[in-house]
Amino acid sequence: MKNDTVQKPTLKAVHSAPRPSQEEAMEAVRTLIAWAGDNPDREGLIDTPKRVVKAYKEWFRGYDMDPAEELSRVFEDVSGYDDMVVLREIDVESHCEHHIAPFLGKAYVAYLPTDKVVGISKLVKVVEIFAKRLQTQETMTAQIAEAIDEALKPRGSAIMIDAVHQCMSTRGVHHPDVSTITTQFTGEFKTNPQLQDRFLKLIGKA
Numbered sequence: 711m712k713n714d715t716v717q718k719p720t721l722k723a724v725h726s727a728p729r730p731s732q733e734e735a736m737e738a739v740r741t742l743i744a745w746a747g748d749n750p751d752r753e754g755l756i757d758t759p760k761r762v763v764k765a766y767k768e769w770f771r772g773y774d775m776d777p778a779e780e781l782s783r784v785f786e787d788v789s790g791y792d793d794m795v796v797l798r799e800i801d802v803e804s805h806c807e808h809h810i811a812p813f814l815g816k817a818y819v820a821y822l823p824t825d826k827v828v829g830i831s832k833l834v835k836v837v838e839i840f841a842k843r844l845q846t847q848e849t850m851t852a853q854i855a856e857a858i859d860e861a862l863k864p865r866g867s868a869i870m871i872d873a874v875h876q877c878m879s880t881r882g883v884h885h886p887d888v889s890t891i892t893t894q895f896t897g898e899f900k901t902n903p904q905l906q907d908r909f910l911k912l913i914g915k916a
């Protein structure tokens with residue numbers, strides 16, 4: 711697969727065309743096993759390439775999903791509710807794009823509705839769609855805010871991710887207790903520090 715045929719990930723569903731076949735992906739896993747120093751033909755490893763490509767389908771299913779689609783169904787009958795909607799402790803299971811190592815943590819998502827709200831489970835799905843791609847934590851944080859802003863046109867959105875990167879805990883600097891916090895504030899959240907404080911208090915981070 712040549713680099714110039716692979717599209718840059720966007721908010722929308724991404725298809726890197728042409729994708730290698732499943733057989734080619736499995737062959738690549740065999741190569742990595744052999745490169746690590748083991749025998750891909752021994753009994754315990756013979757089905758591993760098949761399992762790994764199956765796992766990749768799960769870990770990277772976000773490339774085939776469109777966050778805008780999840781946010782397309784909105785509700786306008788909310789009796790004038792106009793304060794922030796906050797979701798706390800959404801599980802994040804993603805993979806860093808530098809090492810393809812997991813990073814695990816929690817996401818906190820808030821927005822200030824204008825005239826419509828979205829089903830709260832859809833916000834969890836949006837986090838999951840971006841998590842199930844190769845990511846940096848910063849990119850993922852910004853993409854969640856952008857997807858919500860584009861779809862709901864809220865007065866603002868606030869996103870925080872707090873995660874531990876296994877590329878830092880199991881290798882490299884080997885610091886398992888370091889967690890990384892990223893935040894993205896847009897609209898009124900960006901311009902109003904009191905709103906930021908309320909968000910942080912509501913999620914238990916202030």
Ligand SMILES: Nc1nc2c(ncn2[C@@H]2O[C@H](COP(=O)(O)OP(=O)(O)OP(=O)(O)O)[C@@H](O)[C@H]2O)c(=O)[nH]1
Pocket residue numbers: 806807808845846847848875877878882883
């Ligand atoms: N900013 C940012 N950095 C990340 C993220 N995930 C991993 N990294 C970092 O990406 C960097 C890659 O650095 P390189 O020097 O290119 O690669 P490396 O030699 O494997 O780096 P070390 O991890 O320091 O051993 C490292 O500092 C990682 O800690 C992320 O989500 N955001």
Ligand SMILES: [Zn+2]
Pocket residue numbers: 806807808809810811875877878
């Ligand atoms: Zn990494």
